[in-house]
Amino acid sequence: MMRLDPQSVADSSTDVADGDPLDGYARRSRTSPIRRLLLLLAPVIGVVGFLAIWQLSIVIFDIKKFVLPSPWNILGGIKSDPMFYVRNARTTVWESFLGFTIAFLLAMLGATIMALSKFAERAILPLAVLLQVTPLIAYAPAIVIWQGFGLKPILIMTSLVCFVPFLINGVLGLRSVDPNLLELARSVDASRREEFFRLRLPSALPSLFSAGRIAVGLALIGSVLGEFFSGSTGGLGYSVKTAQAHSLTLQLWGSVFVLAFVGAAATMLIIGLERITLQWHSSQRP
Amino acid sequence: MIGNTGVSPNGPRAMMTHPTTDAPSPVGTNEPLVSISGVSKLFSRRGRTVEALRDVDLTIGDGEFVSLLGPSGCGKSTLLRIIGGLQTADRGTVSVGGGDVQHARAAKQYGLVPQAPALLPWKTVADNVRFLTSLHRRRGSEQVMNDAEIQELLVTVGLAGFERSYPHELSGGMQQRVSLVRAFAVGAPILLMDEPFAALDEITRADMRYLLLDLWSRTHATVVFVTHSVTEAAILSDRVVVMAARPGRVAAERTIELPRPRTPEMEDEPNFHEQVRRLRADLREHHA
Ligand SMILES: Nc1ncnc2c1ncn2[C@@H]1O[C@H](COP(=O)(O)OP(=O)(O)OP(=O)(O)O)[C@@H](O)[C@H]1O
Ligand SMILES: [Mg+2]
Numbered sequence: 001m002m003r004l005d006p007q008s009v010a011d012s013s014t015d016v017a018d019g020d021p022l023d024g025y026a027r028r029s030r031t032s033p034i035r036r037l038l039l040l041l042a043p044v045i046g047v048v049g050f051l052a053i054w055q056l057s058i059v060i061f062d063i064k065k066f067v068l069p070s071p072w073n074i075l076g077g078i079k080s081d082p083m084f085y086v087r088n089a090r091t092t093v094w095e096s097f098l099g100f101t102i103a104f105l106l107a108m109l110g111a112t113i114m115a116l117s118k119f120a121e122r123a124i125l126p127l128a129v130l131l132q133v134t135p136l137i138a139y140a141p142a143i144v145i146w147q148g149f150g151l152k153p154i155l156i157m158t159s160l161v162c163f164v165p166f167l168i169n170g171v172l173g174l175r176s177v178d179p180n181l182l183e184l185a186r187s188v189d190a191s192r193r194e195e196f197f198r199l200r201l202p203s204a205l206p207s208l209f210s211a212g213r214i215a216v217g218l219a220l221i222g223s224v225l226g227e228f229f230s231g232s233t234g235g236l237g238y239s240v241k242t243a244q245a246h247s248l249t250l251q252l253w254g255s256v257f258v259l260a261f262v263g264a265a266a267t268m269l270i271i272g273l274e275r276i277t278l279q280w281h282s283s284q285r286p
Numbered sequence: 287m288i289g290n291t292g293v294s295p296n297g298p299r300a301m302m303t304h305p306t307t308d309a310p311s312p313v314g315t316n317e318p319l320v321s322i323s324g325v326s327k328l329f330s331r332r333g334r335t336v337e338a339l340r341d342v343d344l345t346i347g348d349g350e351f352v353s354l355l356g357p358s359g360c361g362k363s364t365l366l367r368i369i370g371g372l373q374t375a376d377r378g379t380v381s382v383g384g385g386d387v388q389h390a391r392a393a394k395q396y397g398l399v400p401q402a403p404a405l406l407p408w409k410t411v412a413d414n415v416r417f418l419t420s421l422h423r424r425r426g427s428e429q430v431m432n433d434a435e436i437q438e439l440l441v442t443v444g445l446a447g448f449e450r451s452y453p454h455e456l457s458g459g460m461q462q463r464v465s466l467v468r469a470f471a472v473g474a475p476i477l478l479m480d481e482p483f484a485a486l487d488e489i490t491r492a493d494m495r496y497l498l499l500d501l502w503s504r505t506h507a508t509v510v511f512v513t514h515s516v517t518e519a520a521i522l523s524d525r526v527v528v529m530a531a532r533p534g535r536v537a538a539e540r541t542i543e544l545p546r547p548r549t550p551e552m553e554d555e556p557n558f559h560e561q562v563r564r565l566r567a568d569l570r571e572h573h574a
Contacts, residue, residue, distance in 0.1 A: 180404035187370055187398040188472060189391050190421040198421070202408050280408040280452050 066249045074257055077250035084239075085258045091235040093262055095151065095223035099158020100215055107163050111170025115200070121171065132164040136222065140229045154226030161222040162215040169211035173204025206281050209274040216266045220259060236262075319508050320346040320369060320476070325378030327364055327534075337533035338364045342378070344527060344536060346508060348475075353511045353519035353526045355565065357573065361534025362512040363480050369510060370396050370478045382476065390476070394429070397469035397507070399479040403461035405453040405468075412449040415440070415468045429473035439467045439504075443497050459490040463497065470501050477502075477509045484514065492550070495521055499548055516569070520561045521548055528565060530572035537572035540564055 031039075051071040057063070058070040065073060078085055114121040140157055147153040177200050185195050227237030236255045243252035327339040338361040346352050354362040367373040368380060371387035382390040390396065397418070405414045419430040431439075440446055443463040453461055462482060469477055482498075483491045495518060502509060513519050519526045523542050530537040542561050544552060552558050 178402075178404055180400040180402050181406070183372060183400065184398050184404060184418060185421060186372055187391065187396050187478070188394050188418050188421050194421050199406075202406070205408075278408075280454065 066247065069250055069253055074250060074253040078254045078257065085236075085254060088234055088236045088239045088255070089258050089262055091232075092220070092223050092227070092237065092259070093266075095154050095226065095235065096158060096216075096219035096266075099155050099222055100162050100219040102155060103159040103162035103215065103219075104166050104212075106159065107166030107170050110167050111174055111204075112196070114167075114171045115174035124167075128164050128167050131160065136161050136225060140225055144229050144231075149231035153230040154223055154232070157226040157229075158219050158222030161218040165211040165214045165218070166208070169207040170204060173207035174200045176207065177203040206278055209270065209278065212270045212274075213267060216270060217263055220263050220266075224259065317348045318345045319348040319350075319383055320344075320510075321379075321381045322346075322365075322369070323379055325365070325368060325375045325380060327361070327368065327373070327376050339368075339375070340533035340535050342534075342536055344539075346510065349506050349508055351502065351509045351511065351522060351524045353513055353523040354529060355513055355516065355519040355526050355569070356529030356534075356537075357531050357569070358514070359534070360529040360531035362529055364534065365529075366478050366480055366510060366512050369476075370398060394472060395474050395476055397472040397474040397477045399465055399469045399477065399482040401481045401484055403453070403458070403465040405461055405464055407453050410450050410452060411440075411445060411456070411464050414453065414464055415471050418468055418472050429475075431471045431473050436467065436471050439470055439501060442500055442504075443467055459486055459494065462486060462494065466494075466498060466501060470505060470507070473505075475507055477507050479509065480512045481514065482511075483518070491518075496548070496550065498522065503547065516562055516565045517553070520544075520558060520565060521553060526565055528568040528572070538568040540568065 055070045055072055058068065069077075110124060114124055136157060140153075143153045143156055147156060181199050182195065185199060190198075223235065224237030224240070226232070227235040228241055232238040236259050239255040240252055243249070243255065322342055322344040325339055325342040326337075329336045329338050342361075342365060344365075354365060356362055364373060368375050369382075369387065371391040380387050382395060406417060409417065415436055437446075437449075440449065443466065445460065445463055445467070448456065448460070453464070456464070462485075466482065469479075483494050486494060499522065511519075511522060513522075520542055521544075526540045526542060527536055528538040528540065529535065540561070544558060544561065
């Protein structure tokens with residue numbers, strides 16, 4: 001593929017014939033409806049294809065149900081007791097949401113201080129890196145010993161894993177404001193507060209959204225891990241743990257499927273919010 | 287509470303009105319508005335000291351269009367920022383309308399046009415134009431232009447119909463026009479422009495000069511205009527301050543003897559070429 005069309009390089013939906021780049025432009029605007037439908041359905045086709053291959057392998061290699069169930073069996077397991085999964089999913093989503101929010105708020109506070117003070121940045125950054133490189137699973141039991149069982153240790157773990165991406169991206173974002181804009185604001189004697197809320201914070205939104213997309217997955221990891229260690233009696237992590245203890249392979253896989261679904265839905269929610277909020281931003285331009 | 291300082295807006299009175307009448311070309315009243323005397327500024331970075339400005343004396347009249355012309359590094363931007371209270375001089379004094387620059391800044395006496403358009407990407411053209419006036423609203427709001435006046439400026443610069451567009455939908459030249467209108471919308475008596483057209487192509491740039499003059503003729507504001515371009519300085523200004531580098535200083539001052547309003551045709555006249563020639567000679571003479 002030799003194309004000198006910079007816009008379509010990044011755009012996978014423009015698989016046009018080689019040749020005159022102008023030709024590419026003309027054709028692009030007139031993609032056939034079938035092609036467009038295909039592109040729209042591509043993600044679904046990918047997932048369904050993966051599940052189909054899985055299903056087929058189970059049949060071909062005759063793998064036992066209690067070793068690795070087929071997707072069809074797993075979905076059937078979920079369908080046989082949907083309320084069980086809804087109930088546990090609700091618990092985990094709530095924990096993840098709370099942890100995610102706490103992390104976001106605390107990280108914004110930290111990022112604001114760090115963005116305004118070089119000293120604070122240099123002092124806090126190594127701690128943030130340490131927090132990020134230390135595996136949560138290693139200090140999770142320590143948090144439970146310290147905080148006891150219950151929701152609290154789960155929220156602490158969840159917020160700890162979400163904190164660093166928000167902090168780092170927050171600092172980057174708040175610093176990313178155009179210095180010319182800051183100078184303009186100063187030329188009319190704008191207050192520090194106006195500078196923060198009207199210039200820095202909006203400038204930080206794109207990086208905060210990318211942090212949000214990363215943190216969604218981390219929040220689920222945090223709360224599932226929290227449920228493993230903190231004697232929970234609900235949540236998808238709890239459900240995985242009990243399934244393992246009683247060799248309930250279907251329930252184990254069912255919980256994993258529901259977790260995947262929840263994570264995907266939350267990510268899509270964030271991406272949707274991002275699209276609406278950041279229409280002005282270059283990353284959202286067609 | 288928006289106010290953050292106890293400064294009262296007792297700086298210079300708003301010396302500007304915004305008549306929409308097509309008044310005859312505004313020329314400096316000779317009444318000094320900005321007085322700079324003995325201003326020096328040193329920058330030290332990694333042990334090396336740069337004498338950005340040495341003993342600068344300059345008086346700018348009310349309503350005058352003054353250009354700062356000089357090679358890169360001669361301290362044009364530094365001087366502009368000192369006038370605007372965005373940087374402080376090491377020595378010397380700057381007074382604006384008899385008061386100090388910080389008061390003038392607090393009283394919204396400045397409209398700034400930076401080199402890059404510096405628009406808020408998340409706001410429409412209309413909101414960008416009002417951005418500066420919406421900051422720190424309680425001070426100096428009497429002079430701020432109203433919606434009708436702003437609309438008229440947008441029409442003047444050919445942006446009618448683009449009020450609801452976002453900056454990324456505009457060309458560089460259009461963005462810079464928004465930036466110009468934004469500065470005028472503050473209704474400030476002093477406009478500070480730091481190479482506002484430097485990033486534009488030559489053709490767009492030539493148009494922008496006359497647009498700027500058109501906007502200016504409606505407001506009687508005082509303009510301090512930084513440029514690298516001799517012809518630009520000559521066609522725009524009442525007076526050109528030629529600066530030299532190492533140390534940054536004022537090398538010469540030239541009054542431009544061309545009538546107003548200035549027109550593109552003037553650029554072909556011998557008189558214009560004579561003005562340009564004189565400026566070039568000044569620049570050459572003081573070039574290190
Ligand atoms: N914040 C700063 N820190 C250190 N040195 C500086 C700073 N600002 C300006 N300088 C130095 O002061 C001198 C004058 O800078 P200034 O930006 O005023 O020049 P200028 O005439 O505007 O140049 P240009 O035409 O390239 O914009 C330069 O040598 C520059 O390197
Ligand atoms: Mg400069």
